[in-house]
Amino acid sequence: MEIKRTHLAAEITPKIEGSEVVLLGWLHEKRDLGGLRFLLLRDRSGLVQVVANKKTAQPDLWEALSSIKRESVLALGGVVKSSPQAPRGVEVRVKWVKPLISSEDPPIDIVGKTQADLDTRLDYRIIDLRRSEPQAIFKLQNTITSAIRSFLYDNGFIEVFTPKIISTATEGGASLFSVFYYDRLAYLSQSPQLYKEALTSAFERVFEIGPAFRAEESDTLRHLSEITMVDVEGAFMDYNDVMGLLDGLIKKIIMNVNQNNADELKALGRDKFTINFPLPRITYDQVTSILDEKGISYEKEGDLGTVELKALSEELKGFYFITDWPTKARPFYAMPIKGKEDRCESFDLMYGWIELASGATRINDESILRTRMTSQGLNPDAFKTHLKWFKYGMPPHAGFGLGLARLLMAVSGKDNIREVVMFPRDKRRLEP
């Protein structure tokens, strides 16, 4: 590009008064007072006010300032001037403007005078993402993913990438999307579970931040057909170690968000987080006695439904663990507790009534694994590829899968997962 930017909008401060600057960005808003024209220019750093005076401006500049449409991309040059009336006490007195490309009138309001419905915003998502609130949400997401990576690197984990096109159901059970794979039928992976477990025998500690696909009927505020999972698995760890790891991980995330995202939290109307660690842990059996006390009915030895979890969250706010779930309510690879085999070394990380993560100590003995598959109604023959790794020194291991968007809901305070996923996929929505 022949025009070089000298400053970002946020770098225009009263301190550099008098400097000649070149800015690149989008025309966010304009106000025409007759003899004065104000523009708000937006770039990745934020907004800055640009002003022109009819008396001093060249006629073609003056004309250009009123004819450029909102959301057009432009370059402009001018002089920084501090001014008590200007936003942030500073503005740019424009000397020239060069429209780079023009924009049609934006279909939804970016400035915030009329709030479009979420469904409409998603139809125009790229435009919606220029608004301050979605910007704040995805900047929080960036803090979260970078905190996750640095925390796990520091703890000896390496990042891996497992295939998303697979030949058979990874675990039976939930519905998979099928795809044409040359002359065969294949499926989209619903979880890297089996790969990450096997990888502990090669790298000990692995993690993956990647997509998972679920062809479920789910039509709720917290389910999507395509999600990003943070999957972590470590050799020579049990579920207590993994919960400790999650404690550290959440702590690091919260610290970084508090440190780096004050503006974003403000934009979302959120306070800084004050959370005590370690996070509370409560067993499944303690949960059911609370439900008994509250007179809430639940399926004995079963998973907890929405009504049950909402009732529980009246007692337990924020982040907490539910541990020691019934073995029959968990997947086949969860390790039963020795001497108490109807409970397993498993946990869910909760935020209020929303499940964020789910983890367990895994079974690393092939024969026990086969027995568990059979008792869960699965055919071990269908898992031949997976079971073969267990013949060659599969270490004791444990891990968890964390829903990135669910965590982001908790951090951003949004109650619809579609708000915190850039391009959500649900039962109906396949675009944009």
Next chain:
RNA sequence: GCCACGGUGGUGUAGCCCGGUCUAGCAUGGGGGCCUGUCACGCCCUUGACCCGAGUUCAAAUCCCGGCCGUGGCGCCA
């Protein structure tokens, strides 16, 4: 998938119950005009809409049926 509710200009809404007064109101946006310190700038003019299909009726945005789409709740969700 089930239940409830909804679908009005680009966006957000009023009107619907109680059919005619709707030639569909308001805000925001778009176009035009006036305006020298705006920051939701102000003022004036203007533009633009009843989801689709079938039905009841002299008459349907309004009532009935179906479809599609949406919102919320639940279920499903290793």
